[in-house]
Amino acid sequence: MESKNTNPIQSKKIAIGIDIGGTSTSLGVIDREGHVLYEKKPAIQTPSKNENPDGSKLKSEEILNTFIQTIVTEIKNAIDTVKKTYSDIELEGIGIGAPNANYYQGTIEQAVNLPFIGIIHFTELLRIHFPECPIIKITNDANAAALGEMIYGGGKNMKNFVLMTLGTGVGSGVIVNGNLVYGHDGFAGEIGHITTVPGGRLCGCGGLGHLETYCSAPGMVRTAFELMVKYGTKSSSLINYSFKDLTSKIIFEEALKGDSLANETFEITGNYLGEGLADVVHHLSPEAIFLFGGPVAAGDLIIAPTKKSMEKHLLPVFKGKIKILQSQLPKDSAAIVGASALVWKACEK
Amino acid sequence: MESKNTNPIQSKKIAIGIDIGGTSTSLGVIDREGHVLYEKKPAIQTPSKNENPDGSKLKSEEILNTFIQTIVTEIKNAIDTVKKTYSDIELEGIGIGAPNANYYQGTIEQAVNLPFIGIIHFTELLRIHFPECPIIKITNDANAAALGEMIYGGGKNMKNFVLMTLGTGVGSGVIVNGNLVYGHDGFAGEIGHITTVPGGRLCGCGGLGHLETYCSAPGMVRTAFELMVKYGTKSSSLINYSFKDLTSKIIFEEALKGDSLANETFEITGNYLGEGLADVVHHLSPEAIFLFGGPVAAGDLIIAPTKKSMEKHLLPVFKGKIKILQSQLPKDSAAIVGASALVWKACEK
Numbered sequence: 001m002e003s004k005n006t007n008p009i010q011s012k013k014i015a016i017g018i019d020i021g022g023t024s025t026s027l028g029v030i031d032r033e034g035h036v037l038y039e040k041k042p043a044i045q046t047p048s049k050n051e052n053p054d055g056s057k058l059k060s061e062e063i064l065n066t067f068i069q070t071i072v073t074e075i076k077n078a079i080d081t082v083k084k085t086y087s088d089i090e091l092e093g094i095g096i097g098a099p100n101a102n103y104y105q106g107t108i109e110q111a112v113n114l115p116f117i118g119i120i121h122f123t124e125l126l127r128i129h130f131p132e133c134p135i136i137k138i139t140n141d142a143n144a145a146a147l148g149e150m151i152y153g154g155g156k157n158m159k160n161f162v163l164m165t166l167g168t169g170v171g172s173g174v175i176v177n178g179n180l181v182y183g184h185d186g187f188a189g190e191i192g193h194i195t196t197v198p199g200g201r202l203c204g205c206g207g208l209g210h211l212e213t214y215c216s217a218p219g220m221v222r223t224a225f226e227l228m229v230k231y232g233t234k235s236s237s238l239i240n241y242s243f244k245d246l247t248s249k250i251i252f253e254e255a256l257k258g259d260s261l262a263n264e265t266f267e268i269t270g271n272y273l274g275e276g277l278a279d280v281v282h283h284l285s286p287e288a289i290f291l292f293g294g295p296v297a298a299g300d301l302i303i304a305p306t307k308k309s310m311e312k313h314l315l316p317v318f319k320g321k322i323k324i325l326q327s328q329l330p331k332d333s334a335a336i337v338g339a340s341a342l343v344w345k346a347c348e349k
Numbered sequence: 350m351e352s353k354n355t356n357p358i359q360s361k362k363i364a365i366g367i368d369i370g371g372t373s374t375s376l377g378v379i380d381r382e383g384h385v386l387y388e389k390k391p392a393i394q395t396p397s398k399n400e401n402p403d404g405s406k407l408k409s410e411e412i413l414n415t416f417i418q419t420i421v422t423e424i425k426n427a428i429d430t431v432k433k434t435y436s437d438i439e440l441e442g443i444g445i446g447a448p449n450a451n452y453y454q455g456t457i458e459q460a461v462n463l464p465f466i467g468i469i470h471f472t473e474l475l476r477i478h479f480p481e482c483p484i485i486k487i488t489n490d491a492n493a494a495a496l497g498e499m500i501y502g503g504g505k506n507m508k509n510f511v512l513m514t515l516g517t518g519v520g521s522g523v524i525v526n527g528n529l530v531y532g533h534d535g536f537a538g539e540i541g542h543i544t545t546v547p548g549g550r551l552c553g554c555g556g557l558g559h560l561e562t563y564c565s566a567p568g569m570v571r572t573a574f575e576l577m578v579k580y581g582t583k584s585s586s587l588i589n590y591s592f593k594d595l596t597s598k599i600i601f602e603e604a605l606k607g608d609s610l611a612n613e614t615f616e617i618t619g620n621y622l623g624e625g626l627a628d629v630v631h632h633l634s635p636e637a638i639f640l641f642g643g644p645v646a647a648g649d650l651i652i653a654p655t656k657k658s659m660e661k662h663l664l665p666v667f668k669g670k671i672k673i674l675q676s677q678l679p680k681d682s683a684a685i686v687g688a689s690a691l692v693w694k695a696c697e698k
Contacts, residue, residue: 160533176525183634184509185670193664194628198546205664279543283632285532315542315554321534
């Protein structure tokens, strides 16, 4: 008897998805339906600015060349591994999610968390090693996730939606008429940096009061401490944590146990997020807004106050129309799955 | 000798542009290049909710039927007039700008300033009278203006831009990849209703602190009085005006004469607008933002502080990239010219 999944003569179209993060880089092989056929996570430690074991500084160019070489090796390993199951592999393309990626230019530009100085022509550097590969595309991780949601996830039958990623920061990807919005310069979808509280909290970008400073995971921690400051209370279990040690996950766990300060933190986070999402709706009138990331695992603890606040801030014509949904991307592989969606989207054209 | 413009045998493709406003409705005949061949402004008084001379109430349906009939007569008059110059007329379509218009459905829905109750199938009602007309489209006035900017104006060579109309309210139209963004339900582009000051000024829509309450013409008047309240000054000429009588035009004229409170009003308006436009950029990364409407006539008085404030609020990746430009639509005919652009845009497809 033949097993469909292990038949070595079965042909398979595949895409490589690569997620370049500040600390590590992951990689996977994904088919058109979003199945992860191979995954290495993390595959590579993203190089830091000072890479030599003896502490001497490496040149940006050397770091980059080594990094590209390692990625190429990992891609080839990945393909070889998948070939053991599907002998007839068709590599449709390579999709990359990375900070400060410019879709139009195929570049990573001035990324503060990566050791590459200036403008890196990333897709060109990969193309040298894969000259036959039909598609090599790059965009930022939230844009890639939005494409993933459309190609494989809850946005499959939608033409207009927005995906917000709540994590270390707040990222976003905007789908209009079935296409990702890259804007004029390739950098559209930075909704985490809209102003939520004029003159408010300092953002990592240097701005003040951005949505990210209230609705990211660290933003929730800031809110929890703001509440401790406000109430001067000793009745919350959160008073046992340092600013360094408290996480949105701990706040979630304590909220489930009934801690009222933890619950209020979710309520306030939802209030801010809902107000921000109303701004999004007033720009784009999407069918749905998908939420992705750590804090979203709290489900209705975060989604209920977000919905309520969004509805309160909407024009009458939009009230009761906009769905707020949890992302349907696989939680642990979302970054590489999203990156691979760049390939299938490019195949459509 | 033949004059090119008056040759009666010259063939001409034309579009009708109709602008339905709260008090009056205007209409024009426009060619592909944006030339206004005929214009009647106002052509019709938009009916009020109580139309009978004797004060008795008319039914919404009667009002609507009479209104449609008058529009049809005016369209036919307009075409007949243009035929005197161009005997061989090809009517390509009718474009309508109206409050609360739904592009997808061809409807006007729940428009508070119009006497039509519920959902009016406006394009269908016109089609009964023009069954051969290839295109009949409707959208809101700011969306129409954005299309006009793309088809005839400063956005001709742009694929991604936003147009903001500053007038009685603040409207907007969003162009992405060369198309107007209608969103899922046909109502996208209500950027005037993003929250600028949480818990701030009461908006006509019932919301608080919306951009419109700070950057519309009446918003500027509110700011001027806010400054009088703040300073308790007697040194500004604006203290001579009642809240009812002060206008953004008067503030402009006094600013030119050197009135410092009037100048500060522009400065503050620009600060708010620039912050709002930074939010727009963080969503859409447009090539340019066009400004249209009364307050924009003040030129650098409003544009300089707007630019400065926008730049201050932008992520580094967007700084110095986004143009703020005055609309190039003809000031007095922009509404009908914009509405007619719906037709040429639909012809492209």
